[in-house]
Amino acid sequence: METNVSESLVLVAQQGPVLTLTLNRPAALNSFTAALHQALRGALDAAAANAEVRCVVITGAGRGFCAGQDLSDPMAAPSAPGEAPKDLGVLIDRLYKPLVQRLRSMPVPVIAAVNGVAAGAGANLALNCDFVLAGRSASFIQAFAKIGLVPDTGGTWLLPRIVGRARALGLAMLGDKLPAADAERIGLIWQCVDDAALADEAAKLGARLAAMPVKALAATRAAIDGAQHLTMEQALEEEAVVQSRLGSAHDYLEGVAAFGAKRAPSFTDR
Ligand code: T3D
Secondary structure (H helix, E strand, C coil), rough: EEEEEECEEEEEECCCCEEEEECCCCCCCCCCCHHHHHHHHHHHHHHHHHHCCCCEEEECCEEECCCCCCCCCCCCCCCCCCCCCCCCHHHHHHHHHHHHHHHHHCCCEEEEEEECEEHHHHHHHHHHEEEEEECCCCCECCHHHHHCCCCCCCHHHHHHHHHHHHHHHHHHHCCEEEEHHHHHHCCCEEEEEEEHHHHHHHHHHHHHHHHCHHHHHHHHHHHHHHHHHHHHHHHHHHHHHHHHHEEECCCHHHHHHHHCCCCCCCCCCC
């Protein structure tokens, strides 16, 4: 059964164990204001605390996914002549950094279902998710250079790791619109699907992930991200530490028992 819990800047709908969060400022292509940040982070916190939620899908209302920072918001708009310049670093520290940290520490997998343009921090919001599905008419724009900024919301860390330095620099310096099919071709995203199929494909993937041992999936994300700055020797040690923890958890015992009994497993850890 589907329930709409809130009609606000972030629409929240739960279908079984899959929670869908819809950014809801369609007239401004779901660009970020402080209030939208607060609503999204609040919804993610609530999902993280809710044992019934085993996968989160983030998407956008209307024709866009998210156009990044709302450039007309007084907290971000350039200062008027004579005023002290705004310190955008404060905005990043207070709003974007905690959002990325929240996303990347979610105890369940997170899917971005990119339904339209994803620009600036909106593109990197998607890239911080574990899976990015995009409709064929969607696109990704590292819009920062066009307004004299560097990629933020984790873009400088993510882009070279996902697509390599050459493509990272090309995307970040030129700021061109990258269609979803090209984003899939260069490995920036998981999959490009027909627009009409996006919601169904996201729901299908969400249900599949929700039925998996999500505690292990969250540990997989942390281990793969953490290994980026480790030597192979250190990564082997870290794998032993994590495996030791997971090996005594319910889901491992259940997975092995189900395998032996040739039945479907029932994973419950979070
Ligand atoms: O504060 C800081 O700057 C630090 C933090 C930075 C993080 C960032 O995200 S920096 C990057 C900010 N984002 C952008 O630079 C993207 C700006 N938007 C665009 O370039 C274009 O809108 C798009 C390429 C995304 C889409 O183009 P198009 O032609 O499909 O739509 P449009 O007509 O430009 O936009 C539709 C409406 O949304 C329009 O409003 P209107 O005229 O119908 O009333 C437009 O002003 C509004 N909109 C789109 N993006 C933003 C926005 N309003 C405020 N802020 C936006 N980012």
